[in-house]
Amino acid sequence: MKFAFFKGCKIPYYLAQYETSTRAVMKPFGVRLVDLDFNCCGYPNRDLYFESFVYSAARNLALAEKKRLDIVTPCKCCYGSLKHAEHYMHENEKLRRDVNTVLAREGLSWKGSIKVHHLLTVLCDDIGLPAIYASIVKPLGGLNVAAHYGCHALRPSNVVHFDDPLAPSIFEDCISATGAKPVDWPRRLDCCGNPLLGKNNALSLSLMRSKTSDAAESGADCICTACTYCQIQFDAVQSAETPEPNRESMVPAILYTQLLGLSMGLPERSLGISKNTLSIEKLGPAWKLLPGAF
């Protein structure tokens, strides 16, 4: 299997461990991730200019199309944005014509011949859960994990086609494969708050805290993410914005690729767990019970 790897804007500089851990867990399954000269997925610009959002995303789709490669992205916002652009390009003929005219200036065009995947769907559908179960050498028994779905991959379901929007299970299935126990928590489908960071910090943090406290109350040792922005929110932002008296109540976040990589026995060098801002020792006793823990 070969995919164009869409990292998005934040991974290379802010979350390099997401790239290294993704590559590390994909490699044993024979998945090749190819780098193309992608630009921004368009999502940050959607608030202000619809056309430039569609064009940014469509340009990425066209770049992958030129190489005849499906796209896989580990970021749910990028995924949602690319899927939305795909949807609009299919739906609106005038838009398609205009965007293709601009794309043609650099010899590109969008025909809709490739698919956009999220990392989790590649793991669950293309590689398949049986293969993942078979690859686990150090099951993470005793670890309670709260799966944070991330909005933009899940909704609107008629555009993103990710999983059942009201009762999804793909993330829990993937977590179960590692031997960890997915916890049932009421706010698992809610927003992490990151889209409002810098725009309305108080609200952004309040959304985040409602989730972390819900995860803690539900008995989760950590929140597991499969999205660049969600991870940044629960890791770097939670750490930076939690005042001293409340620091004990922080819930650490771990990327799904890191969790899977741990259970596959992959080395820390590629998983980069120590690069996460919130130290994983916060997982407490559960963490120490893990085989192969630090």
Next chain:
Amino acid sequence: MVKTLLESTFLFVCLYIALGICAFGILFRIVRWFASDTGPRAAVIPAWKRVAAAAKGFITTVFSIRFFLFFKVLFLDVLLQTRIVKTDLSRWIMHICIFFGFMLLLLMHALDELVTKKLFPEYFSTLDPFQLLRNLFGLMVIIGVAIAIYRRVRHRGPMLATRYADRYAVIILAVIMISGYLVEASKIVSESVFNRMMKDFSSASGPADEDAIRAFWSSEYGTVFADIKTPITPDLVAKGKQLNDESCASCHVPTKSAFISYPVSRALRPVAMPMDRIKADVIFYYIHVLACFAGLAYLPFSKFFHIITDPLTMIVNGMSDKKKVNQAGAMPRRAMELDACTNCGTCSRYCSVAPVFQMIGNEEILPSRKISMISSLCSGKTIKADELREISEGAFICTSCFKCTEVCPTGINLQDQWFAQKDLLAEKGYPLPHVWVKEFNASEWSDRIRAGESSRTRDVDTIKGRYYNLTADSDVFAPCIQCQTCTNVCPVVAAHTGRKDAVDITPQKIMNLLRLGLNDLALGSRMVWDCTTCYQCQENCPQGIPVTDIIYELKNKAYGKFKNIDRTADIDSKDDAS
């Protein structure tokens, strides 16, 4: 032969004036690094704190293990310019040609008395390998300049804007190089130069010998004589060669080894006589030397200042952590970086949001453009409000992806420049749209829209979406049954608990406003601008109304209207007056 530079009082004076201006200019610009307010909260960081921070950074680096990075940066980045080759081979060839060609000419040729003579005591400018190398180095510079011109024509446009400074740099280099070749070529053909040399150095003992040397120089070395009395025979040339070997060859190799100047001199043959009469070689020499002095004097104010700032920037940024920024030390560093930018356009080529520029045409999105706007922002010049709006829009479209910083051949910490620019703009009252929108509430915005529209004709294009028009299409929102499901599932509505920050208009009320045709009242609402775009409302709507997409469209439309409204205007007093 023209007397060496230092025997001409005029050129001697010119040289010292040029050196003086250059030294003063460099000093002036360096002092300005510490005085420029290149970041936020400049008032609380006085110049002495900046000097102290820079000095502290310098000392701690020199006495740390990181100091060894210095040699790596110096060798790989400064001398071999590996940062350029990473992104663009043709630009690397261009830059290596100009840099090494010019530097070697400077050391070997311009400073021959100080450098070459010391290293090679038998140095003479008309001996090989010096004559050959001089032509070679000059050729390198000319090839580099040709590539530069080609690139600027081939890639012209906003991504690689060619400005006065770029034209000047290319022109001054071309003038220096071409005039240099012309000096050499016009000396080769010149009879009077030949005669002067004969007088000074020849051991020829009579007219016959002189004729033989003339015959040899005329046929082999390309000198053009007004008249040679005796016919040039092979015997005469052979005799001339013998005499040449005795008296000239010790400090004059065949002119053909000047492999550019010699062909040029062949081309000049038809006009050699009149040129010799007006002493063209002296004229070209003056042009050549004065152009060099002009380049030297203007260096600190031209693009060539990057000869100093670029190595400094590469060393400072190559040895420090780009993520950890000390604000006091960052001020002068940013100012230095602004001087180091050569406007090469690499950043814009790799910019992640450059496609947005393709669509909306705001050049302030492009990093290469932004960096020159930061210079104006920091210089304290007054910038008009509409220009600031454009700058702010460009600045906040940046997604801080770090790509430009990674590819910048000079190693400028562009990411930090953008962060500082955003903070500066916020200080000036031009923050992120989501922030300035909150200066007014929904109904105040609605009033402002009306006040603005009465004085201006309605711009239909910005109001009507070109591809979708969800907010004006009653088929889209009319099915709303006001069941409040959207409001109940909205995390933003739930999170606003206090009275002060409560959401003004809930999603279901937005649908209601649309049905009433009161779209303007929804545009500036907190609900619209605080929407996390989580799509809960849309997914859960029993009537299948695309609530989130409507909110997105409202944001688009609101921004289209709001950005042209003067936020400082006092509309209440206007109402009173009317």
